[in-house]
Amino acid sequence: MARFTPHWLNVLRGGALVATLGLTLSAPLAQAADRELLNTSYDIARELFAEINPQFVTYWKDKTGEDVEIKQSHAGSSKQARAIMQGLRADVVTFNQVTDVDVLAEKAHLIPADWQQRLPNHSSPYYSTMAFLVRKGNPKHIESWQDLAKQDVKLVFPNPKTSGNARYTYLAAWAAANDFDNGDETKIRDYMKRMLGNVAVFDTGGRGATTTFVERGIGDVLITFESEVNNIRNQYGKDDYEVVVPKTDILAEFPVTWIDEYVKRNGTEDLAKGYLNYLYSDEAQRTLANFYYRVNNDKIAAEFADRFPETKLLRVEDVFGSWQDAMATHFSSGGELDQLLRR
Amino acid sequence: MIALSRKRVLPGFSLSLGITLLYVSLILLLPMSSLVGQLSTLSWEQYWNIITDPRHIASYKVTVGTALAASLANAVFGLLLAWVLVRYEFPGKRILDALMDLPFALPTAVAGITLATLYSQNGAIGELLAPYGIEVAYTWVGIVLAMAFTSIPFVVRTVQPVLEDLPGQIDEAALTLGASNGYAFRRVIMPHIWPALVTGTGLAFARSLGEYGAVIFIAGNMPYKTEITSLMIAVRLEEYDYAGAAAIASVVLAVSLFLLLAINIWQARFYKRLHGGRG
Numbered sequence: 040m041a042r043f044t045p046h047w048l049n050v051l052r053g054g055a056l057v058a059t060l061g062l063t064l065s066a067p068l069a070q071a072a073d074r075e076l077l078n079t080s081y082d083i084a085r086e087l088f089a090e091i092n093p094q095f096v097t098y099w100k101d102k103t104g105e106d107v108e109i110k111q112s113h114a115g116s117s118k119q120a121r122a123i124m125q126g127l128r129a130d131v132v133t134f135n136q137v138t139d140v141d142v143l144a145e146k147a148h149l150i151p152a153d154w155q156q157r158l159p160n161h162s163s164p165y166y167s168t169m170a171f172l173v174r175k176g177n178p179k180h181i182e183s184w185q186d187l188a189k190q191d192v193k194l195v196f197p198n199p200k201t202s203g204n205a206r207y208t209y210l211a212a213w214a215a216a217n218d219f220d221n222g223d224e225t226k227i228r229d230y231m232k233r234m235l236g237n238v239a240v241f242d243t244g245g246r247g248a249t250t251t252f253v254e255r256g257i258g259d260v261l262i263t264f265e266s267e268v269n270n271i272r273n274q275y276g277k278d279d280y281e282v283v284v285p286k287t288d289i290l291a292e293f294p295v296t297w298i299d300e301y302v303k304r305n306g307t308e309d310l311a312k313g314y315l316n317y318l319y320s321d322e323a324q325r326t327l328a329n330f331y332y333r334v335n336n337d338k339i340a341a342e343f344a345d346r347f348p349e350t351k352l353l354r355v356e357d358v359f360g361s362w363q364d365a366m367a368t369h370f371s372s373g374g375e376l377d378q379l380l381r382r
Numbered sequence: 383m384i385a386l387s388r389k390r391v392l393p394g395f396s397l398s399l400g401i402t403l404l405y406v407s408l409i410l411l412l413p414m415s416s417l418v419g420q421l422s423t424l425s426w427e428q429y430w431n432i433i434t435d436p437r438h439i440a441s442y443k444v445t446v447g448t449a450l451a452a453s454l455a456n457a458v459f460g461l462l463l464a465w466v467l468v469r470y471e472f473p474g475k476r477i478l479d480a481l482m483d484l485p486f487a488l489p490t491a492v493a494g495i496t497l498a499t500l501y502s503q504n505g506a507i508g509e510l511l512a513p514y515g516i517e518v519a520y521t522w523v524g525i526v527l528a529m530a531f532t533s534i535p536f537v538v539r540t541v542q543p544v545l546e547d548l549p550g551q552i553d554e555a556a557l558t559l560g561a562s563n564g565y566a567f568r569r570v571i572m573p574h575i576w577p578a579l580v581t582g583t584g585l586a587f588a589r590s591l592g593e594y595g596a597v598i599f600i601a602g603n604m605p606y607k608t609e610i611t612s613l614m615i616a617v618r619l620e621e622y623d624y625a626g627a628a629a630i631a632s633v634v635l636a637v638s639l640f641l642l643l644a645i646n647i648w649q650a651r652f653y654k655r656l657h658g659g660r661g
Contacts, residue, residue, distance in 0.1 A: 200617040200621070201613075239520070255519065370621070371621065372618070
């Protein structure tokens with residue numbers, strides 16, 4: 040019997056050894072940074088921030104002489120907001136959904152309610168809109184939101200219930216129909232029903248939908264952010280796909296903010312503000328435009344003008360009242376979307 | 383207490399029971415109590431409205447139907463696999479045996495994406511099926527496939543040890559006594575492995591009911607057609623509606639618990655009959 044007791048002690052010791060080893064390996068190999076900043080961001084921003092972060096580290100070093108490390112975390116922005124509410128001590132958020140930042144103010148009281156006024160352009164250093172990726176030669180002649188409701192067209196975009204990206208698609212389609220039908224709700228609902236009926240696969244996130252469209256060859260149109268559409272085209276073959284930006288579209292803001300509660304505790308308030316303000320600098324705006332995000336900086340916008348077709352951008356606030364209203368009317372349980380999908 | 387008077391391999395009845403209870407509380411009861419806590423914020427009417435929503439009911443049908451199909455398929459093929467692994471010697475047997483654990487080792491999302499890649503219309507296997515009008519990915523067949531993949535080890539790993547304990551001489555004896563092959567299998571072998579097979583299939587079914595990662599990538603997730611209940615739960619979570627998510631989860635949990643309980647009771651009776659009450 041006595042032989043067995045040291046055994047589990049050994050197991051514990053072994054476990055501790057493995058844990059120490061793991062920690063040693065995961066520690067940064069380069070010299071230790073003075074401070075770190077955790078940027079919690081949406082799913083498809085991985086490559087973007089992988090490019091911006093090192094630029095910022097250099098910029099901050101030149102400005103203050105301090106070595107900092109920026110950590111990035113990516114998932115659906117609602118999931119990220121939930122993680123923060125449950126205690127993930129992120130310093131800044133860079134989301135693609137205003138509502139997911141609002142939640143941090145309303146439900147968790149981690150940031151003040153007027154967070155949108157703290158940085159220029161409603162705290163949105165860059166913006167985008169929705170675009171269509173169609174197969175070579177645009178065989179189904181997709182030019183507008185109306186074309187998406189045609190009978191033989193198959194669409195791919197994620198489920199608006201689980202993806203912020205798809206919520207924009209839904210709102211853009213509604214807003215465009217509202218524009219087209221002069222606010223006749225019967226006609227808008229009829230259009231929305233046909234459009235939603237054309238969906239071939241509802242993935243849970245933006246990247247999943249991209250895979251379905253590109254790798255599995257399903258559907259005639261992939262609808263996602265203009266930035267994403269162009270990056271997909273560059274990655275998977277310029278000759279196989281075409282990008283269509285409809286004439287009427289929605290303004291998709293990419294809100295950023297620092298989390299007041301956590302930056303105070305982490306002692307990173309100045310760094311967090313410096314990081315977010317840096318996103319408005321010429322250098323960062325140029326990187327953003329390179330990733331096909333639209334920017335407000337006139338100089339940079341002019342440099343990249345040929346990348347961004349002109350389109351009438353409708354604001355969610357103007358068409359739907361406010362984000363809260365849009366969420367409550369359209370995406371809540373039993374709301375407009377659920378009604379439209381009902382058989 | 384009897385436990386104190388006898389010598390055991392592991393020390394201390396009170397210590398081991400204490401650790402057991404603590405572990406069960408941390409791993410099982412604590413999360414469960416938070417589920418109940420979420421549920422208690424709902425009135426009975428709200429609870430009823432959520433769980434009987436037509437779209438949720440459609441998702442129960444899809445989930446239970448596909449889980450049933452997957453676990454029945456696994457019962458048949460899992461038994462065959464276990465039989466082959468125990469009764470035959472062939473090159474690569476060890477590898478096949480090790481492969482059986484792969485579905486547990488592989489992250490389920492990876493499995494789902496891989497299956498979707500293989501079985502979509504332009505995938506390696508889907509391409510062969512497409513001319514015959516058979517669609518797997520993004521239909522309920524795909525859901526069955528993903529569930530079967532993630533739950534096959536339950537059947538194999540529960541039946542395998544029982545078969546190993548069953549010496550080959552038993553069927554030989556049955557045959558020399560004049561039983562036909564079918565009769566020997568039905569009346570001599572099956573009664574021994576039957577309880578293990580039912581347990582394994584029940585576990586596979588319960589696992590399939592709750593599977594999310596593997597299924598979500600191959601299901602297509604079309605409302606009323608290929609939406610599984612786990613997705614309905616995920617949707618509620620996205621809306622920060624924890625109580626609603628807990629309500630739907632409670633339905634899945636109740637079905638699983640009921641099934642496993644029924645299997646346990648049935649099994650106890652079965653052993654009683656088999657061993658004349660010593661079981």
